[in-house]
Ligand code: ADP
């Protein structure tokens with residue numbers, strides 16, 4: 469984007485996608501009340517796009533002329549960023565498209581990525597409006613860092629596997645159930661997960677399945693054996709143009725200010741602007757599972773074999789088949805107050821895998837979740853909890869019905885596998 473000559477095709481604005489129904493349904497008023505003036509004073513021109521329905525943002529981003537946009541920022545929960553990431557990865561020019569700087573302003577009930585980037589900035593934990601203001605500042609500073617993505621294969625039909633991209637988490641069992649069941653408490657905001665956890669604890673159950681993973685050590689060991697490490701460049705068929713690790717996107721030379729005759733007043737701008745404020749009243753309806761990318765654009769997953777074949781011999785197959793939860797995280801926070809993967813950084817190229825074996829008591833599980841608020845759960849010596857740093861994993865649930873979530877969004881239930889792609893996306897942070 470930044471190499472396009474400015475006279476001809478100047479990138480002009482930040483596209484700011486707002487899901488008006490996320491969280492308590494106040495994302496738009498939170499934006500106008502806490503962030504808009506900040507952005508104006510910092511000279512960050514932005515165009516508001518109010519989403520009208522699920523997948524609206526995904527479709528917009530899939531079709532958008534990205535040379536018009538300096539960055540794509542969402543004001544919502546993690547679900548809207550999930551749409552944006554997948555919209556970008558479904559494009560034919562995905563390799564370039566995924567280099568578009570992304571940003572997040574917490575306006576939902578699940579603001580895990582926002583909480584993670586606030587945490588990475590070194591600041592003390594905050595929530596709600598304070599978290600929003602913190603992320604607003606980060607957006608104004610506009611420093612861009614690399615962020616890991618995971619490629620997730622869903623294979624309920626092995627002959628036609630589908631794939632999607634994830635920036636946060638893959639969950640099954642207790643955590644995934646809480647995510648879905650707590651939808652009905654979304655009016656309480658981030659507290660929905662606490663309420664959901666308490667309700668689920670009362671009806672604690674066991675989830676059966678087979679879990680396998682490729683530990684980091686195995687990949688590192690392969691390096692020592694003389695095999696070269698797998699880099700993003702090698703995994704992609706054409707090497708992406710690497711950007712410097714961090715660059716200010718909001719320098720005055722790059723951004724134009726919105727004015728009557730600025731290039732922002734073009735067709736694309738009007739199209740988006742016209743779609744604003746035309747929102748229909750929100751009807752609460754059952755959410756459809758997020759669809760995956762059947763055409764498989766994106767980088768090849770060199771660590772994975774097809775789901776109908778056994779995992780490679782250097783993978784660890786977990787001996788137990790009875791679980792309470794499986795949680796794979798690539799960022800530190802699972803929610804504003806759930807510091808689930810304390811070691812995780814934005815682009816460590818790792819999947820932080822946590823699973824809890826069946827047999828844990830309700831009290832011990834509650835203790836784990838309380839410890840997770842401080843990020844001390846891994847040091848708790850809970851005999852049922854296992855933590856591993858992995859590059860790839862596979863889960864084959866045995867029970868015919870259940871819930872799997874990716875970035876907090878329900879996906880098709882069935883066998884699933886994932887591999888991390890280190891630093892594949894770019895995020896406005898720090
Ligand atoms: P929250 O954290 O409150 O759940 P999300 O950003 O995760 O907020 O959004 C919740 C869901 O709403 C996501 O599945 C997202 O794709 C979907 N969505 C986005 N825009 C709209 C809209 N205008 N109306 C209804 N659903 C939407």
Ligand code: MG
Pocket residue numbers: 545546547576577578875876877
């Ligand atoms: Mg969500």
